[in-house]
Amino acid sequence: MTKPAAIRITINGVAYERQVEPRLLLSDFLRIELGLTGTHVGCEHGVCGACTVLVNGDSARSCLFLAIQLDGAVVETVEGLGTAHAPHPVQKAFHECHALQCGFCTPGMLMTTIDLLRKSPLANDEQIREGLSGNLCRCTGYQNIVRAVRQAADEMRTRDDNEAAS
């Protein structure tokens, strides 16, 4: 029915139950219904990558998902990554490498990087560029973004090695 249906969804560890209209996109659900405006909406047809989030652990375009499809799903957005005082290693690397200017594409870049480094922790520069190829940035020219992902990958691997050793 075009009438709303109930979904239960876990976002950044918080459980929500909401009534959603079938045509409501996940991107609009996050931003309008829940006020999670960290997820940015660019093209709304799956080209720019700005709205990328993780759905059940895999990166996905939130503009190409209907909220009603996500009953029972676990979603991670940029709000769940880190804070200004305790940034995620990927956020820290973006900050240190000057991998953003206006910041519009950044949430999508960050979430894409998380999935990329989970699936390919040993990614080389070519694989990093391929992994980021679905995310458009109009400011940076990408060089510093690739550098940041490289730094984050190295740091996360060192951290994992240290944890394994201790």
Next chain:
Amino acid sequence: MKPPPFDYFAADCVDAAVQALVDASGDGKIIAGGQSLLPMLNFRLLRPSVLVDINRIPDLSYVRDDGDEVRIGPLTRHHTLETSSLVAAQFPVLHEAMSYVAHLAIRNRGTIGGSLSHADPAAELPMMSLLLDARLELQSSSRRRTIEASDFFLGALTTALEDNEMLVEVRLPKLPERAGWAFEEVARRSGDFALACVAVILNSDGDRISNIRIGMTGIGETPMRATDAENLLAGQLYSDTTVAAAVEAIRAAVEPNTDLHASAEYRRHLVGVLAHRAIVKAWDRSKEAARD
């Protein structure tokens, strides 16, 4: 850019999904990964009365070895195909092609059934199904039928699927032993749709070419096999002259469009360049395989 209103039905089995299509009287649409459908809905190029979601139907995602063929479930995600060891072992050309399909976030979600049913004229999977002589299983509320990939793609975004049918399995016959293969594509950016794309499978029988298949996409309303070039090469001695003749036959056979991304002339030139590279590479690989 928001979808128009529609009803939503999450099917729990194939029978329920195809029944929902019948109930919608031709106005229903199946949603699998939604990576082509959602953009069309957001643009309001489509206004289905009901979306039939098949994502909650169990057992529609698999890649199975079944003797002479490999069976692939329609809900198998691109990323699953890309990382399948069975696909890599049996169809290295498909394994390679998968890395050209869009981007990771799209491959995480997009499905083989969706890509074939959508039938974008520049997409990789419809062309791969033609190249690999895929047999497609279609299910309606009253019957199940098998259709060859060569009979399935009728035009841009148009297939032989009837309003109340769903693609329920893709069957790929295994390739001859020691086949050589190649996949060559040029796109504006990594992950974009192909400006032109050529894939080749062949065997070397001494110095002769056998079992040759050439698939192309991005050069017309549907993906196609280069039948003229295949006939020119089949059983012939491999030489620069025969390959050059096949390349010219390919350029003569295609009818590419001019669009924002490339002119028809450029695409015609490009498809020949890619075909040349692909035939040479496939031949070299088949010779290597024959030595092993």
